[in-house]
Each structure stands twice: as C-alpha cells, then as structure tokens.
Amino acid sequence: GAVVSQHPSWVICKSGTSVKIECRSLDFQATTMFWYRQFPKQSLMLMATSNEGSKATYEQGVEKDKFLINHASLTLSTLTVTSAHPEDSSFYICSAADVGRGSPLHFGNGTRLTVT
Amino acid sequence: AQSVTQLGSHVSVSEGALVLLRCNYSSSVPPYLFWYVQYPNQGLQLLLKYTTGATLVKGINGFEAEFKKSETSFHLTKPSAHMSDAAEYFCAVSFSGGGADGLTFGKGTHLIIQP
Numbered sequence: 001g002a003v004v005s006q007h008p009s010w011v012i013c014k015s016g017t018s019v020k021i022e023c024r025s026l027d028f029q030a031t032t033m034f035w036y037r038q039f040p041k042q043s044l045m046l047m048a049t050s051n052e053g054s055k056a057t058y059e060q061g062v063e064k065d066k067f068l069i070n071h072a073s074l075t076l077s078t079l080t081v082t083s084a085h086p087e088d089s090s091f092y093i094c095s096a097a098d099v100g101r102g103s104p105l106h107f108g109n110g111t112r113l114t115v116t
Numbered sequence: 117a118q119s120v121t122q123l124g125s126h127v128s129v130s131e132g133a134l135v136l137l138r139c140n141y142s143s144s145v146p147p148y149l150f151w152y153v154q155y156p157n158q159g160l161q162l163l164l165k166y167t168t169g170a171t172l173v174k175g176i177n178g179f180e181a182e183f184k185k186s187e188t189s190f191h192l193t194k195p196s197a198h199m200s201d202a203a204e205y206f207c208a209v210s211f212s213g214g215g216a217d218g219l220t221f222g223k224g225t226h227l228i229i230q231p
Contacts, residue, residue, distance in 0.1 A: 006159070034218050043206065043223045044160075093159050095219075105219060107152075107159035 003027060004096050006108025013084055013115055021079045021111045023094030029074035030096035034105070035067075038091040050077040084115040118143040118209050122222035130230045135194040137225045139181075139207030142188065149190040150208040150219065151181055160206065166190060177201070202229045 003026040013019050023033055031052045036044040048069050049057040056069035066088075068080040077096075081088050091112050095105040123138040141147055148167050152160040164175025171183040181192045190207060204226050208219040 004159075041226075043221045044219075046218050046220070049218055091157075095160075105162075107161070109159040110157065112157060 004030075004094065004106045004108045006094050006111055008111060009109060010112040011114070013113070015085055015115055016083055018080055018082045019084055019113060021081075021092055021094075021113075023077045023079070023096070023108055025075045025096045025098070025106075028096075028098040030077075030098065031074060033071060033077040033094055033096045035069065035077075035079050036093045036095065038093060038110075040091075044093060047079075052077075081113065084113070086115045089113055089115045118147065118211070118220050120207050120209050120220055120222035122205075122207050122225050124225055125223065126226045126228060128228040128230060129197050131199055132196050135179075135192070135197045135201065135227065137192040137205050137207075137227065139190045139192065139222060140188050141190060141207075141209045143209055143211075145211060148210045149181075149183060150210065151175065151179070151190075151192050152206045152208060152221075153177075154204040154206065154224075163192070163205075197227075197229050199229050199231065202227055 005024045007022045033050040035047045037047050038044045046059050047062045050069045050071040052071045052074050058064050071077040091110050093110040095107045097105050119142045121140045150165045151163040153163050154160050163179050164173045166173050166183045174180045179194045181190050183190050204224050206224045207222040210219050
C-alpha cells in the first residue's frame with residue numbers, strides 16, 4: 001500500500017535555530033500534501049496545504065514566515081520551522097493523498113520537535 | 117463549514133466488552149467521514165471511511181461504523197475489545213472522498229481497555 005515517510009521522527013534544537021522536516025510519498029505521486037500540528041493529548045490541527053509547484057495555502061492563524069513549506073517535487077514536501085522557540089515544540093504530522101487512485105489520506109509517523 | 121464532535125475524551129471498557137466511540141458531524145454538504153487510530157508518538161492509521169453507498173462500513177481490526185444521516189452521526193463500534201485496541205481514536209470529515217481538501221478532525225477519544 002501507499003506509504004508516507006516523514007523524517008526525522010524526533011528532533012531537539014536550540015531556541016533561535018531552524019529545523020527542516022521532510023515528508024515523502026514513497027510509491028505514489030502527491031500533488032497535494034498536508035501539514036498538521038498536534039499538541040499533547042489534543043487533536044490534529046491543519047496548518048497548511050502544500051501544493052506541488054506553487055505556494056502553500058496556510059490556515060488562519062498560522063505564520064507563513066514561521067513555517068516555511070516547499071513542495072518542489074511530486075514526492076517531497078518540506079516544512080521548515082524558522083527561528084524556533086519553545087512554544088513551537090509539538091508533534092508535526094504530514095499527510096498525502098494518492099489522488100490518482102482516489103485513496104484516502106496517508107499519514108507519516110510524525111516528527112516530535114522539542115525546542116530548548 | 118464543517119466540524120466534528122467526539123463525545124467523551126476518554127472511554128474505558130473491559131477486555132471483551134463492546135467498544136462504542138461516538139462521533140457527530142456538522143457539514144453543509146454531504147460529508148465523507150473517516151475514523152483514524154493513533155498509537156503513542158506515531159502517525160494516524162485509517163480504520164475505515166464512508167464515502168457513498170452502504171451506510172454500514174467495515175474496517176480493519178474488527179471495527180465498523182454506521183453513517184446515520186438523520187442523526188448526523190458516524191459512531192465507531194467493535195463487538196469485543198482487545199488490549200491492543202488501547203489508543204487514541206479520531207473521527208474526521210472531508211468534502212472529498214480522498215481527503216484531498218484536508219481533513220477536519222474531532223478532538224479524539226482515548227480508549228482504555230481494562231484487563
């Protein structure tokens with residue numbers, strides 16, 4: 001079945017540094033990928049929709065300059081948390097749809113970001 | 117606008133007992149409905165989905181859900197709980213069957229299985 005790979009699975013960084021998270025669709029092409037954020041014991045909140053070859057669409061309240069999204073190919077989207085602060089610590093999950101097969105979203109295993 | 121309400125942030129059942137996790141939705145157009153399971157520090161795994169057709173949907177691991185339009189509900193059930201079912205469960209709604217417009221999630225229900 002379709003698989004979405006997310007890397008790294010966890011990362012610890014110092015306040016003020018930037019962190020890049022990768023999301024890859026392994027056996028299908030994903031023109032659209034989604035980035036979610038999940039706080040402890042809470043639901044997933046959609047941050048942005050990543051569109052291959054065009055600008056990402058951000059949800060209301062999500063800082064575009066803070067969370068940079070790049071979807072340069074049909075199998076890769078990246079989320080860069082710039083100038084990270086402790087309040088950015090969270091669990092970030094990506095997902096992608098294999099639109100060609102009409103299958104539902106497949107999720108990566110998430111990235112646990114801790115900013116110290 | 118669409119939204120999802122999951123009743124009960126925690127549900128505790130005994131091993132072998134019936135599992136019932138409640139989900140109600142609000143959508144201005146016919147919705148597509150999903151149930152996902154999440155184990156600690158992992159992503160989400162699709163249990164089942166309703167798009168069109170039969171309103172009783174069977175999923176993996178013995179779970180099933182019934183779409184009831186009149187009640188705007190999509191409750192998840194399993195006849196007999198196993199210890200391995202302990203996890204976080206999310207109900208989600210989308211405007212497209214593939215979720216290509218992104219999913220709106222409920223707040224989740226933590227399922228606890230008592231031995």
